[in-house]
Structures are given as structure tokens and as C-alpha cells.
Amino acid sequence: MNNNDHVSQNIENEINSNDVMLFMKGTPVFPMCGFSARVVEILNKVGVKFGSVNVLESDEMREGIKIYSNWPTIPQLYVKKEFIGGCDIITEMFESGELLELFNTNGIDVNPS
Amino acid sequence: MPMTVKQIEQFIKEAIPDATVEIEDLKGDGDHYSATVTSKSFTGKTRVEQHKMVYDAFNGKMGSDLHALKLKTVSE
Numbered sequence: 001m002n003n004n005d006h007v008s009q010n011i012e013n014e015i016n017s018n019d020v021m022l023f024m025k026g027t028p029v030f031p032m033c034g035f036s037a038r039v040v041e042i043l044n045k046v047g048v049k050f051g052s053v054n055v056l057e058s059d060e061m062r063e064g065i066k067i068y069s070n071w072p073t074i075p076q077l078y079v080k081k082e083f084i085g086g087c088d089i090i091t092e093m094f095e096s097g098e099l100l101e102l103f104n105t106n107g108i109d110v111n112p113s
Numbered sequence: 114m115p116m117t118v119k120q121i122e123q124f125i126k127e128a129i130p131d132a133t134v135e136i137e138d139l140k141g142d143g144d145h146y147s148a149t150v151t152s153k154s155f156t157g158k159t160r161v162e163q164h165k166m167v168y169d170a171f172n173g174k175m176g177s178d179l180h181a182l183k184l185k186t187v188s189e
Contacts, residue, residue: 035181066176072171072175072176073168085164086164087183088183088184088185089160092185
């Protein structure tokens with residue numbers, strides 16, 4: 001298994017083991033970028049449990065996730081293994097109520113604060 | 114190397130000829146912009162697909178030369 005396969009296998013494992021999975025810069029407690037912080041804030045407001053990976057810890061992951069999703073920026077949110085979007089799309093969906101609906105239709109527990 | 118408003122508009126229009134593009138420079142550093150792109154070619158596409166069309170217009174420069182582009186896509 002070459003390096004790229006190794007990275008995409010890691011990505012798949014993360015996505016498969018978390019209904020809601022956020023690839024971000026930093027951590028939910030210490031986000032290192034405004035866009036990542038914004039998505040964490042939204043997920044916390046909706047009150048959904050989510051897994052996260054700090055892509056700053058590995059250049060391979062930081063580039064690998066962009067290749068995996070064919071999306072050029074971080075953060076990236078996945079719900080039930082499907083790529084949902086980055087900060088702009090998640091913000092738009094949150095403001096229109098679509099994000100809550102997406103979690104409900106996917107049977108994901110939410111606890112809006 | 115940061116980008117100018119003109120360059121951003123040019124990239125998008127070359128890839129999406131019928132697009133109308135409104136760009137706002139958020140920080141004046143050539144690296145943080147917001148853009149609203151309107152085009153018929155977005156019709157029937159998901160938001161992710163629409164945004165990918167715009168990102169692809171930058172031929173790999175999105176996320177490198179251009180750090181942040183707050184994007185809103187509108188299909189007529």
C-alpha cells in the first residue's frame with residue numbers, strides 16, 4: 001500500500017466511524033482558523049456529536065483530504081460518509097435550516113442550544 | 114502571490130462565460146474575498162457541484178494563491 005492509499009484509508013476509517021466527521025485546522029477546543037472555528041460553532045449550536053481531525057498535524061492528511069473530496073479548502077464536513085461542504089455551504093445550510101433537516105433525516109441526534 | 118479582484122473575475126468568467134460576478138475584498142490583503150456568482154449553468158446542480166465549478170476555474174490556485182473565497186452561488 002503506497003503512501004496515498006495509506007492516507008485515504010485513514011480518511012475512510014475516520015469517515016466510516018463517525019456519522020458526523022469534521023476535517024479542520026486545529027481542534028474543536030482550539031480551532032486554528034476562522035472558517036474551521038465557524039463550523040465548530042455551528043455544530044455546537046445544533047448540538048450534534050462529531051468526530052474531528054486536525055489536518056495541521058499531518059501534511060499528508062491536509063493534502064490527502066483535498067484529493068479525496070476533490071475540494072480545495074479546509075474545513076470539510078462529512079455526514080454519513082457523504083461530503084456536505086466547507087464553511088460557506090455549512091453556514092448557508094445552518095441559516096436556512098437545511099443542516100438540522102439533514103441531521104434529522106439521517107437519524108442523527110441533535111440538541112440545539 | 115495574492116490575487117486582484119480583476120483576476121478573480123477573469124478566472125471565473127473564463128470557466129463560466131455567462132456568469133455575473135460580484136466580488137468584495139474582505140480584508141484588503143488580496144487573500145480574503147467574498148464572491149457571489151450567478152449563472153444558468155448552476156441550475157439543477159447541488160451547492161457542492163456549483164462551488165466546485167467556481168473553485169475549478171482557478172486551476173489549482175484556490176486554497177494556495179487564493180487563501181479564502183467566501184462563495185455564494187446563484188442559479189437564475
